[in-house]
Amino acid sequence: xxxxxxxxxxxxxxxxxxxxxxxxxxxxxxxxxxxxxxxxxxxxxxxxxxxxxxxxxxxxxxxxxxxxxxxxxxxxxxxxxxxxxxxxxxxxxxxxxxxxxxxxxxxxxxxxxxxxxxxxxxxxxxxxxxxxxxxxxxxxxxxxxxxxxxxxxxxxxxxxxxxxxxxxxxxxxxxxxxxxxxxxxxxxxxxxxxxxxxxxxxxxxxxxxxxxxxxxxxxxxxxxxxxxxxxxxxxxxxxxxxxxxxxxxxxxxxxxxxxxxxxxxxxxxxxxxxxxxxxxxxxxxxxxxxxxxxxxxxxxxxxxxxxxxxxxxxxxxxxxxxxxxxxxxxxxxxxxxxxxxxxxxxxxxxxxxxxxxxxxxxxxxxxxxxxxxxxxxxxxxxxxxxxxxxxxxxxxxxxxxxxxxxxxxxxxxxxxxxxxxxxxxxxxxxxxxxxxxxxxxx
Amino acid sequence: xxxxxxxxxxxxxxxxxxxxxxxxxxxxxxxxxxxxxxxxxxxxxxxxxxxxxxxxxxxxxxxxxxxxxxxxxxxxxxxxxxxxxxxxxxxxxxxxxxxxxxxxxxxxxxxxxxxxxxxxxxxxxxxxxxxxxxxxxxxxxxxxxxxxxxxxxxxxxxxxxxxxxxxxxxxxxxxxxxxxxxxxxxxxxxxxxxxxxxxxxxxxxxxxxxxxxxxxxxxxxxxxxxxxxxxxxxxxxxxxxxxxxxxxxxxxxxx
Numbered sequence: 001x002x003x004x005x006x007x008x009x010x011x012x013x014x015x016x017x018x019x020x021x022x023x024x025x026x027x028x029x030x031x032x033x034x035x036x037x038x039x040x041x042x043x044x045x046x047x048x049x050x051x052x053x054x055x056x057x058x059x060x061x062x063x064x065x066x067x068x069x070x071x072x073x074x075x076x077x078x079x080x081x082x083x084x085x086x087x088x089x090x091x092x093x094x095x096x097x098x099x100x101x102x103x104x105x106x107x108x109x110x111x112x113x114x115x116x117x118x119x120x121x122x123x124x125x126x127x128x129x130x131x132x133x134x135x136x137x138x139x140x141x142x143x144x145x146x147x148x149x150x151x152x153x154x155x156x157x158x159x160x161x162x163x164x165x166x167x168x169x170x171x172x173x174x175x176x177x178x179x180x181x182x183x184x185x186x187x188x189x190x191x192x193x194x195x196x197x198x199x200x201x202x203x204x205x206x207x208x209x210x211x212x213x214x215x216x217x218x219x220x221x222x223x224x225x226x227x228x229x230x231x232x233x234x235x236x237x238x239x240x241x242x243x244x245x246x247x248x249x250x251x252x253x254x255x256x257x258x259x260x261x262x263x264x265x266x267x268x269x270x271x272x273x274x275x276x277x278x279x280x281x282x283x284x285x286x287x288x289x290x291x292x293x294x295x296x297x298x299x300x301x302x303x304x305x306x307x308x309x310x311x312x313x314x315x316x317x318x319x320x321x322x323x324x325x326x327x328x329x330x331x332x333x334x335x336x337x338x339x340x341x342x343x344x345x346x347x348x349x350x351x352x353x354x355x356x357x358x359x360x361x362x363x364x365x366x367x368x369x370x371x372x373x374x375x376x377x378x379x380x381x382x383x384x385x386x387x388x389x390x391x392x393x394x395x396x397x398x399x400x401x402x403x404x405x406x407x408x409x410x411x412x413x414x415x416x417x418x419x420x421x422x423x424x425x426x427x428x429x430x431x432x433x434x435x436x437x438x439x440x441x442x
Numbered sequence: 443x444x445x446x447x448x449x450x451x452x453x454x455x456x457x458x459x460x461x462x463x464x465x466x467x468x469x470x471x472x473x474x475x476x477x478x479x480x481x482x483x484x485x486x487x488x489x490x491x492x493x494x495x496x497x498x499x500x501x502x503x504x505x506x507x508x509x510x511x512x513x514x515x516x517x518x519x520x521x522x523x524x525x526x527x528x529x530x531x532x533x534x535x536x537x538x539x540x541x542x543x544x545x546x547x548x549x550x551x552x553x554x555x556x557x558x559x560x561x562x563x564x565x566x567x568x569x570x571x572x573x574x575x576x577x578x579x580x581x582x583x584x585x586x587x588x589x590x591x592x593x594x595x596x597x598x599x600x601x602x603x604x605x606x607x608x609x610x611x612x613x614x615x616x617x618x619x620x621x622x623x624x625x626x627x628x629x630x631x632x633x634x635x636x637x638x639x640x641x642x643x644x645x646x647x648x649x650x651x652x653x654x655x656x657x658x659x660x661x662x663x664x665x666x667x668x669x670x671x672x673x674x675x676x677x678x679x680x681x682x683x684x685x686x687x688x689x690x691x692x693x694x695x696x697x
Binding site for chain 1 (some may be wrong): 490491492493513514515517518519523524526529530532533534535540543544545547548551583600604
């Protein structure tokens with residue numbers, strides 16, 4: 001079976017990884033890695049028969065043999081202007097090349113006592129206990145196999161620690177550049193975010209491919225949001241046509257805290273993005289917004305879980321898909337309202353525009369409600385561009401193609417409007433327009 | 443400017459227009475009146491190029507070209523304008539953006555340079571006075587949340603900015619109170635010139651108190667059964683459309 005063969009390949013990789021560890025072998029972080037590899041070996045990779053994976057065929061992803069990136073990147077990136085990918089003024093930037101931290105391209109000059117940003121390999125080395133305290137807290141017991149894979153290979157990534165009361169901070173930009181060369185690489189970033197009480201931070205996680213080759217990004221982000229802290233997390237995916245990307249973001253939000261996740265997907269041949277958020281105390285709030293615009297034969301799958309554990313919490317979710325050509329999309333949104341979570345207010349919508357006859361989307365809202373005094377709404381739509389609106393625009397002189405893209409942009413732009421960083425909105429607008437120009441609307 | 447000859451059109455296999463003849467010259471205002479379901483809106487839609495309708499017979503010559511060969515956007519660029527009975531709401535597209543895109547599409551078609559933001563805004567502000575429109579409506583999404591009157595004023599604003607040669611106003615008076623009606627009609631009158639022409643499609647004579655037509659045509663069951671001067675509208679108002687229904691023989695329109 002492909003699943004078993006893939007597992008064997010990853011195990012071999014893991015053994016090689018261990019050999020190169022030297023002193024770190026006996027660290028508690030590595031004990032965790034070994035445990036994860038063991039659990040993954042027992043669990044195995046999912047197949048289409050698993051309910052949570054029934055719309056996403058992993059065969060091609062698992063058939064590819066990946067190698068772990070070496071410390072020295074195969075491509076010389078020293079001349080790369082990192083501002084080219086996102087230029088939003090003052091910010092802290094950590095750049096990773098093929099998954100490996102590149103200090104020479106990074107800029108941490110605006111870090112302060114209140115905002116600590118470090119590459120994860122260094123933290124694992126110097127403060128392993130801190131790493132352990134921030135990993136696995138959200139979904140222990142329910143980790144999916146690809147998170148276990150990331151657990152097993154946890155080494156590179158970032159730790160963002162926002163001190164108590166720290167606000168008005170520059171955003172943190174995590175830029176993952178993939179060379180997309182001949183050899184498929186396994187890239188396993190782990191990002192740990194800890195926002196202490198009354199703090200606020202923006203984190204931008206961006207994936208860009210420079211080449212068209214295959215590689216596999218397997219990322220995990222874990223956010224710990226303390227009382228009255230606010231984390232705004234943006235994920236921008238601009239990867240190559242042969243890239244695979246399976247990721248999970250976890251967040252636990254304390255009293256009166258908020259976490260917002262804004263996903264913008266343009267790239268990768270196959271994407272699976274899992275979100276798992278727990279509203280862990282009263283008046284906690286979360287937002288999950290997503291825009292995905294697959295074209296050609298791209299496949300983009302979003303699975304979100306919002307767990308209302310305590311009373312008086314709000315969640316808002318809006319996912320929009322614009323699908324071109326033969327692209328496929330999946331949205332599965334689960335809202336769990338625990339027995340204790342009275343006065344929950346949860347809203348979920350998923351709206352999809354099919355811009356070609358051959359595009360396809362599956363949407364699946366799931367509500368699990370155990371409390372009786374709650375407000376939960378959900379809705380899903382799948383449609384095409386509105387004929388009346390098209391005629392209206394054309395009757396005013398706009399050529400058909402322009403009318404198409406004006407309407408498609410209008411549909412997409414709602415998600416951009418929820419981004420609070422103006423220069424980032426500009427970047428996203430441009431990315432949406434580029435996608436609309438590149439893909440034909442039938 | 444416009445000549446419609448024996449125009450037949452169907453919607454989903456049902457014939458709506460059954461041989462319409464109409465001739466409109468520059469500088470003229472024509473009114474097309476008729477009861478509900480007589481084909482008034484179909485005629486307006488056919489002229490603007492709505493794909494819903496299938497033309498089975500006849501032709502429409504506009505400025506010497508066969509109008510029916512042109513796409514809706516080509517018609518717009520050639521100076522044709524339809525003021526919609528039900529203007530469409532377009533969430534996410536601001537009114538300003540829409541107007542500017544439309545104006546520049548037409549300018550581009552004529553080989554003119556696109557207007558920049560500053561010049562465009564000056565033009566729109568000037569034209570907005572014509573329809574007494576609130577400036578904040580410019581930044582709102584097209585027609586979204588507009589009142590009935592605001593939507594119709596917005597149509598006339600578009601007409602003012604795009605400066606068409608032939609305007610077709612489809613039931614522009616429907617849903618308007620008397621003040622809004624006066625404002626809209628005033629806008630249309632100010633835009634009228636010896637170089638352009640207007641076709642007013644309406645059920646009621648009321649609008650024609652404000653926009654005085656040169657010719658009035660009565661459309662019944664897909665055909666123009668009677669044409670005359672503005673007095674015909676008054677006659678219709680008094681007699682009702684039953685009187686027109688009795689005019690079995692369609693008349694040739696002599697313009």
